[in-house]
Amino acid sequence: MTTYKAPVRDINFVINELLDFNAHYQTIPAGAEATPDMVEAITLEAAKFAEEVLSPLNQVGDEQGCQWNDGEVTTPEGFKEAYQMWVEGGWQGLSHPIEYGGQGLPMSMGLIKSELVGTANWSWGMYPGLSLGAMNTLYVHGTEAQKQLYLSKLCEGTWTGTMCLTEAHCGSDLGQMRSKAEPQADGSYKLTGSKIFISAGEHDLAENIIHIVLARTPGAPEGTKGISLFIVPKFNTTEDGTITDRNGVKCGSIEHKMGIHGNATCVINFDDATGYMLGQENEGLNAMFTFMNTARIGTAIQGLAASELAYQNALPYALDRYSMRSLSGVKNPDKAGDAIIHHPDVRRMLLTARAFAEGGRAMIYDAAKYSDRMVQAESQEDRDAAENELGFLTPILKAFLTETGLESASNAMQVFGGHGFIKEHGMEQIYRDARIATMYEGTTGIQAMDLIGRKVVLDGFKLYGGFCKKLYKFGFKNLISGKRRCYSAKLIGYTLAWNWHTVKMVARASRNRDAVGAASFDFLMYSGYLSMAYYWAMMAEVAANKLAEGGEDKAFYEAKLETAEFYFSRLLPRAKGHAGCMNSSTDSVMAMSLDRFTAR
Numbered sequence: 001m002t003t004y005k006a007p008v009r010d011i012n013f014v015i016n017e018l019l020d021f022n023a024h025y026q027t028i029p030a031g032a033e034a035t036p037d038m039v040e041a042i043t044l045e046a047a048k049f050a051e052e053v054l055s056p057l058n059q060v061g062d063e064q065g066c067q068w069n070d071g072e073v074t075t076p077e078g079f080k081e082a083y084q085m086w087v088e089g090g091w092q093g094l095s096h097p098i099e100y101g102g103q104g105l106p107m108s109m110g111l112i113k114s115e116l117v118g119t120a121n122w123s124w125g126m127y128p129g130l131s132l133g134a135m136n137t138l139y140v141h142g143t144e145a146q147k148q149l150y151l152s153k154l155c156e157g158t159w160t161g162t163m164c165l166t167e168a169h170c171g172s173d174l175g176q177m178r179s180k181a182e183p184q185a186d187g188s189y190k191l192t193g194s195k196i197f198i199s200a201g202e203h204d205l206a207e208n209i210i211h212i213v214l215a216r217t218p219g220a221p222e223g224t225k226g227i228s229l230f231i232v233p234k235f236n237t238t239e240d241g242t243i244t245d246r247n248g249v250k251c252g253s254i255e256h257k258m259g260i261h262g263n264a265t266c267v268i269n270f271d272d273a274t275g276y277m278l279g280q281e282n283e284g285l286n287a288m289f290t291f292m293n294t295a296r297i298g299t300a301i302q303g304l305a306a307s308e309l310a311y312q313n314a315l316p317y318a319l320d321r322y323s324m325r326s327l328s329g330v331k332n333p334d335k336a337g338d339a340i341i342h343h344p345d346v347r348r349m350l351l352t353a354r355a356f357a358e359g360g361r362a363m364i365y366d367a368a369k370y371s372d373r374m375v376q377a378e379s380q381e382d383r384d385a386a387e388n389e390l391g392f393l394t395p396i397l398k399a400f401l402t403e404t405g406l407e408s409a410s411n412a413m414q415v416f417g418g419h420g421f422i423k424e425h426g427m428e429q430i431y432r433d434a435r436i437a438t439m440y441e442g443t444t445g446i447q448a449m450d451l452i453g454r455k456v457v458l459d460g461f462k463l464y465g466g467f468c469k470k471l472y473k474f475g476f477k478n479l480i481s482g483k484r485r486c487y488s489a490k491l492i493g494y495t496l497a498w499n500w501h502t503v504k505m506v507a508r509a510s511r512n513r514d515a516v517g518a519a520s521f522d523f524l525m526y527s528g529y530l531s532m533a534y535y536w537a538m539m540a541e542v543a544a545n546k547l548a549e550g551g552e553d554k555a556f557y558e559a560k561l562e563t564a565e566f567y568f569s570r571l572l573p574r575a576k577g578h579a580g581c582m583n584s585s586t587d588s589v590m591a592m593s594l595d596r597f598t599a600r
């Protein structure tokens with residue numbers, strides 16, 4: 001069984017010493033309440049809840065899974081009680097406006113909470129996690145009446161939310177979606193259709209479930225331009241939220257799957273279900289992006305969570321498992337062999353997970369500042385600017401951190417040798433739970449196309465250019481005056497190379513449209529390694545300065561520097577391999593004809 005200790009020291013390092021959340025909070029209205037004391041108190045409370053309530057349920061959820069019975073779903077033992085504590089603690093509305101029952105704190109504080117909850121028990125965390133996406137979508141696109149009714153209940157946590165996009169024949173390509181919404185005389189709609197893979201689609205945790213559903217109105221244009229968004233409650237209600245009768249929504253079945261067993265993945269059938277349009281007709285996919293972007297950052301946290309949990313649980317084993325002698329001399333003479341942590345290859349696996357966890361945390365928490373700015377912006381221009389910046393980072397965070405999270409989980413299993421494959425240690429659960437993260441919320445392939453296509457080329461390189469400028473600015477400044485000038489030099493070198501590879505790829509694409517798709521995965525991974533290098537360079541500067549000042553916590557800062565050194569020496573060079581692949585001929589991917597694929 002895995003255990004979880006919230007990495008409060010590292011979170012504090014990131015939010016206080018690296019990113020100065022306190023200064024940031026002074027620039028946004030919701031930040032007034034987020035004093036350092038308040039942030040610390042909330043972090044510690046969330047950490048306690050994660051460690052003491054959620055972590056012990058992680059294995060229970062995996063072993064028991066959810067049970068379906070005639071449309072009703074029972075969650076694993078203890079999930080309901082934990083959810084009740086969550087509601088009573090007022091956690092759900094932490095970062096949502098006070099007028100809808102929230103606590104009005106910045107979005108980034110919600111993110112700290114999500115990391116702690118998600119690492120302790122990802123399956124459980126998905127129930128309130130999906131609600132968050134529904135809440136953000138309602139907040140941005142809902143009418144005042146919709147916000148008063150639905151957002152307030154979701155902020156309380158007495159109702160939960162879902163995201164209903166996927167249908168059996170389409171997940172990535174939502175333009176093929178078929179669910180229908182017929183307008184009614186009273187302004188409502190009747191929805192018909194079947195959605196699959198709906199996370200938290202049915203359960204016994206809350207009084208009502210608010211499905212946020214994509215469907216087509218009659219005569220809507222084909223493809224993505226004819227999709228609208230609807231609120232479809234499981235139970236109909238009066239305007240004040242009193243539950244009346246059952247709506248035409250039923251959970252047809254739940255999936256039997258590789259991991260996240262504690263979270264119900266549902267087939268949801270809509271049979272003349274009453275729904276209400278959210279936002280404008282035929283603009284549903286755009287509105288849904290609010291949800292998807294929330295969910296994508298949420299899924300990036302799943303990658304970070306996998307790296308963190310993997311590292312935490314592999315480390316004690318590596319310290320206490322004795323096998324063969326260290327090549328550099330005996331380390332544990334009183335034992336028949338040395339602890340495996342003395343073997344370089346075991347250290348490589350541990351340090352990889354640690355570097356991805358700490359680097360990923362810095363990346364996500366910095367991105368969270370953009371969500372604060374987006375939500376709190378006083379002008380549309382500022383809102384758009386923050387949303388665009390976040391939009392650029394989202395595919396990198398989502399895809400790179402979930403891919404690296406999976407690698408960490410795999411490495412941590414490997415540290416256990418054969419025992420990693422055995423259920424009782426819980427390491428294989430980390431891997432199974434993390435495996436979905438590269439698939440849902442847009443697969444790595446889709447994120448890669450989004451990055452290079454929409455966020456780089458179609459944007460005219462503006463966001464890309466702005467991001468590079470940030471890296472160069474940090475690099476050149478610290479190349480002259482920094483304490484870790486070698487990292488600044490590497491950062492500049494890899495950014496220059498990134499620019500060159502991007503130009504070459506775009507030039508190739510002008511001759512062959514498949515060049516972008518063929519290079520997209522490697523482009524994304526290069527972008528990920530480079531972005532993480534920027535945060536590791538920053539962290540190294542902070543740690544080196546702290547050590548030079550000679551204060552407390554020497555071991556913490558020295559470990560930070562050693563992990564930074566590992567990142568720059570052992571992980572960042574992988575980007576060169578990705579550059580090599582991305583620059584190779586498109587034909588090596590596309591030349592094989594379909595009949596030769598099968599000729600073997």
Ligand SMILES: Cc1cc2nc3c(=O)[nH]c(=O)nc-3n(C[C@H](O)[C@H](O)[C@H](O)COP(=O)(O)OP(=O)(O)OC[C@H]3O[C@@H](n4cnc5c(N)ncnc54)[C@H](O)[C@@H]3O)c2cc1C
Nearest residue numbers: 163164165166170171172197198199440441442443445446
């Ligand atoms: C456990 C679980 C929970 C989920 N939760 C939800 C949920 O709450 N709500 C919801 O609506 N959905 C949910 N999903 C669905 C999930 O988001 C989709 O499965 C995912 O988006 C991929 O869609 P698909 O399965 O149809 O794959 P497809 O779209 O068929 O893709 C198959 C493969 O083709 C690749 N591909 C497709 N098009 C392209 C392209 N243009 N370029 C390059 N590669 C391409 C993909 O990357 C993938 O590798 C969940 C799925 C699972 C398994």
